[in-house]
Amino acid sequence: MSVVKQPFGFAYEGIRSFCRMPMCFDPDQLEADIAVIGICFDTANYSRCGSRYGPQAIREASMFMGVVYDSERGFFDSELGKQVLSGVRIVDCGDIMVIPSLLEVTFENVKSSIKAIRSRGAVPVVLGGEHTISIPVLWAFDDLPLHIVQFDSHLDLMDDTGGIKYADANPMKRAIEMENVTGLTQIGIRGYLNTAELWREADNEKVTTFTAQRVHDEGVESIISQIPECDNIYVTLDIDALDPSEAPGSGAPEPGGLSYPQMRTLLRGCAAKGRLVGMDVMEVNPVFDSTERTAHLAVRMILDLLGAARLA
DSSP: EEOOOSSOOOSSHHHHHGGOEEOOGGGOOOOEEEEEEOOOOOOSSSOOOGGGGGGHHHHHHHHGGTTTBTTTEEEETTTEEEETTTTTOOEEEEEEEOTOOOOHHHHHHHHHHHHHHHHOOEEEEEESSOGGGGGHHHHHTTOOOEEEEESSSSSSOOOBBBBBBBSOOOOHHHHSTTTTTTEEEEEEEOOOOOOOHHHHOOSTTTEEEEHHHHHHHOHHHHHHTTSSSOOOEEEOOOEBBBBBOOOOOOOOOSSSOOOOHHHHHHHHHTTTEEEEEEEEEEEEOGEEEEEEEHHHHHHHHHHHHHHBBOOO
């Protein structure tokens, strides 16, 4: 049997899948509109390791949502006052094989796995893992013109550090090198780790950057109005875009970040800009959050974006 359905249960029962969704580990048998997949990788991290446990933490936090999920009607969004994800088929595909000491092999596993999901007509939702892993995920979209929206406290535009070109400071630099990437909108940037040299990298015709302070000062609606309309949009969300008072479980926390209400509105705004072809949530690090609230926020933001998205 290619698809395993969860019986009804509470948050503390059953196999850990995203929101208690059915599971399918054979991409050739995948029949879904959205495919959730984990990448337990943090071996190219410059700072606090532990995001390899992010996919497990996000799934664990999501289990209670399965109690209220209805396969036909989806979820009821209390703020919007309506059902979202009605009739949308969501399947959890487990985790992609990661070999910590073999970066090239791991990257190829990621790229081929995401391509396999897309070949079945499903939108990949990637649970990380450190932000490095967005590089091979994005490689799997090389057949589409793509606008990327990045929520992050860091520019991630470093070309290399001591010859290292594939690490958690590089993913957006590698992304804008891709010919099919038409633009990159960065939201939430702040802190001292973004050097003058990195800001010079951001002076690129493909890149538009909004600091967290601009979001606070101008308001989210102003920022949304400046995100370009596009055919295909990919959202990459580093959890440290949020203020550490709300999401302490991150690899490189920076004060002055976005609040969840700001993020919710921004994500819904992104969904109106184009067809969502994929998303990832990176750097959830449960090692530094015994309260689990970082993972719970990650679950909610995934559902917020998916619930507002144009998927076809």
